Amino acid sequence: MPTAVPPAPADLHLDVVTDAHRPAQLPLLSRIAELLSASPAVTHLLVRGSLASGTADRLSDVDFVVGVHDRDVPAFISALDDLMTVAGGALLPGWRDTIVADLGGVGFVFLVQHEGKLQQVDLYLAPASRVSILRQTVGWKVLLDRPPADITIPQIDQARAHIADLTARPRSCTELLIEHLVLAVLLHKRIRRGQRFIAYGEWHMLHTATKDLVKAALAPHSRFWGWYQLREELAPTPIGRACLADLDVAITSPAVPDAAAVDAALDRVLTLTERACPEALDGLADAVTAYRTYLESV
Structure with missing residues (x-):
């Protein structure tokens, strides 16, 4: 039975992707956004790609940048597969995306059951300390922008080291x-x-x-x-x-x-x-x- 998801935070602004259009993927986008934003580790949630630009078609994926407080990056990545398969409807654990550009984080692709079809959900997890830089390089619409608690240099170093170890590890x-x-x-x-x-x-x-x-x-x-x-x-x-x-x-x-x-x-x-x-x-x-x-x- 799927895990109960807490109510979406009041600071989750889903309306930004419906101003100019109402994509067919909106219910899925809303569901995943609510799931992610319910975690206190998540500081930012940006939607990018065709859903952000208003050019989505029925085959378009749901593409998020997820800012995670640097201190929580290892734990959040470890829990992500369970979160997405149990509560998010993903069929399989996530694929560590090797196509997405290196923006200081790590990307995952999930295949999610939605309305009788298989939809692609891309999650690019980035330490909160990197989000300001990401905003200069990625076209996005902001769904969630929570000021993170103080981030220390050791936390930044820990997040970077964890991501580097993950991306260097041979795949099973x-x-x-x-x-x-x-x-x-x-x-x-x-x-x-x-x-x-x-x-x-x-x-x-x-x-x-x-x-x-x-x-x-x-x-x-x-x-x-x-x-x-x-x-x-x-x-x-x-x-x-x-x-x-x-x-x-x-x-x-x-x-x-x-x-x-x-x-x-x-x-x-x-x-x-x-x-x-x-x-x-x-x-x-x-x-x-x-x-x-x-x-x-x-």
């Missing part, structure tokens, strides 16, 4: 599987919009994630960077040879995919995961089944 097989699931949603949206150049880039990201998944499963202590020495490391075992065959199919596919190619890649990666690192699916089987159903409505 489960995290890499979730990356595939998120990228498949993104690719379907790019294809429907005719965004061929972006689809090309994200298609390459998906293939790279497949390579990283294979290496994390079968060569976790590899001394080689990127795509180097894959055959030498993987070919000695039957599982390794099967994974190399999957990678070969991936890299010889068309440079810009269609929807069928994305679906085939997803099937291939799920089969590869069951073969090479089945533990990555532990606890996710029902979520993946629901994801495949919702993906048809993206």
Whole structure:
């Protein structure tokens, strides 16, 4: 049963995104904004992207910058997956976003069930000490602006160190599987919009994630960077040879995919995961089944 969410604070200004338009994503935006703003750790909430500029279409994501008091950054990040899956309706833990620009924080992408469809919610968490700088570089509308309690230099250093450690940590097989699931949603949206150049880039990201998944499963202590020495490391075992065959199919596919190619890649990666690192699916089987159903409505 979802956790009860406290009432939205009086200082949460949702009206700023409805002045010029009423996007179809507004109920979801409101729900996630209320959920986040209920935490005393959250000092700022900005909405950016197409919902802030009034150019959203039915495929647009819900894109937040979340300012968190520097002292609370480690605890808030640790609790975020539970918050979003239990109370926010996310199907899966968040993918640590490697597409978003580095603005001194860390981004997460969640796939959220909303009105029978799968919606993308992007959360960029930034220490409160960075928010004034973010406001100079990001187009936004301010939903919440709470003056934070005093922020000390040790708290700033702790927040920066935690984010640096998180972004440097090698990703697990489960995290890499979730990356595939998120990228498949993104690719379907790019294809429907005719965004061929972006689809090309994200298609390459998906293939790279497949390579990283294979290496994390079968060569976790590899001394080689990127795509180097894959055959030498993987070919000695039957599982390794099967994974190399999957990678070969991936890299010889068309440079810009269609929807069928994305679906085939997803099937291939799920089969590869069951073969090479089945533990990555532990606890996710029902979520993946629901994801495949919702993906048809993206």
